[in-house]
Amino acid sequence: MELRGAAVAVGGRTLWSGVDLTVRAGEFVAVLGPNGVGKSTLVKVLLGLLPTAAGEVRVLGRAPGGAGARIGYLPQRRSFDASLRIRGRDVVRLGLDGDRWGVPLPFGTARRRDRVAEVVDLVGATAYADRPIGQCSGGEQQRLLIAQALVRRPDVLLLDEPLDSLDLPNQSAVAALIGRICHEQGVAVVMVAHDVNPILHHLDRVVYLAEGGAVTGTPTEVITSETLTRLYRTPVEVLRTGDGRLVVVGQPEAPSTHGGHHAAR
Numbered sequence: 001m002e003l004r005g006a007a008v009a010v011g012g013r014t015l016w017s018g019v020d021l022t023v024r025a026g027e028f029v030a031v032l033g034p035n036g037v038g039k040s041t042l043v044k045v046l047l048g049l050l051p052t053a054a055g056e057v058r059v060l061g062r063a064p065g066g067a068g069a070r071i072g073y074l075p076q077r078r079s080f081d082a083s084l085r086i087r088g089r090d091v092v093r094l095g096l097d098g099d100r101w102g103v104p105l106p107f108g109t110a111r112r113r114d115r116v117a118e119v120v121d122l123v124g125a126t127a128y129a130d131r132p133i134g135q136c137s138g139g140e141q142q143r144l145l146i147a148q149a150l151v152r153r154p155d156v157l158l159l160d161e162p163l164d165s166l167d168l169p170n171q172s173a174v175a176a177l178i179g180r181i182c183h184e185q186g187v188a189v190v191m192v193a194h195d196v197n198p199i200l201h202h203l204d205r206v207v208y209l210a211e212g213g214a215v216t217g218t219p220t221e222v223i224t225s226e227t228l229t230r231l232y233r234t235p236v237e238v239l240r241t242g243d244g245r246l247v248v249v250g251q252p253e254a255p256s257t258h259g260g261h262h263a264a265r
């Protein structure tokens with residue numbers, strides 16, 4: 001994926017501009033920034049769902065939207081009703097059936113079943129994949145949804161806050177899973193996150209978005225008091241706790257949003 005001088009506007013308002021970012025095969029990049037700054041919007045641009053207002057964007061060598069099944073996408077948290085009877089395994093199979101992207105793969109029934117079993121195993125969900133998804137825990141549901149996004153062996157994986165609403169052990173387990181898929185299988189991963197800590201040790205680079213600007217680099221280059229103060233034009237302090245977690249203090253909220261997160265906890 002490649003963005004060069006990219007800018008995006010929604011409802012006549014420029015959310016961010018001047019974004020330069022390259023994500024190669026096997027690289028894991030996080031999109032960070034305050035609520036409402038346009039992190040999900042960046043994923044929508046990569047999917048080809050929103051046009052850029054300036055600059056150039058290429059995904060797998062084409063204009064966004066042209067790469068179909070080679071892109072796996074996990075939208076922002078969906079929850080399943082506890083009474084939903086569809087099995088986890090069938091939710092994964094939906095990723096093969098062409099309801100999401102492009103046309104169905106010419107897979108026979110046995111090959112489809114094998115591929116679903118393989119990817120369910122990859123995410124460690126075999127033990128509960130035959131349970132109704134509504135009866136799976138949040139972490140189990142999230143693993144099954146990641147399996148759904150992976151079932152067509154995508155080259156690019158776009159994940160919108162996949163750790164949201166998971167408890168801490170599940171956050172680190174799912175983060176490690178995504179890191180492994182990225183680095184071992186050579187998938188290019190872009191993940192929107194409002195907390196960098198669970199993924200910090202798996203990341204190659206981060207892009208920090210701000211109103212009108214962005215900074216890209218390794219976490220140690222970007223998540224510093226100096227860089228974030230310059231980006232947000234207001235004093236921002238980055239503290240490192242004894243166990244290596246980063247706390248960002250003073251990061252402003254994006255305009256037109258209220259409440260939410262002041263810190264990358």
Ligand SMILES: Nc1ncnc2c1ncn2[C@@H]1O[C@H](COP(=O)(O)OP(=O)(O)OP(=O)(O)O)[C@@H](O)[C@H]1O
Binds near residue numbers: 010033040041
């Ligand atoms: N189609 C649209 N028309 C007008 N405004 C929009 C549209 N889509 C998104 N926005 C606005 O653009 C801003 C960025 O939205 P986006 O969802 O990308 O933010 P985000 O950084 O992912 O936020 P969060 O961390 O809260 O998920 C928000 O203020 C949102 O209300």
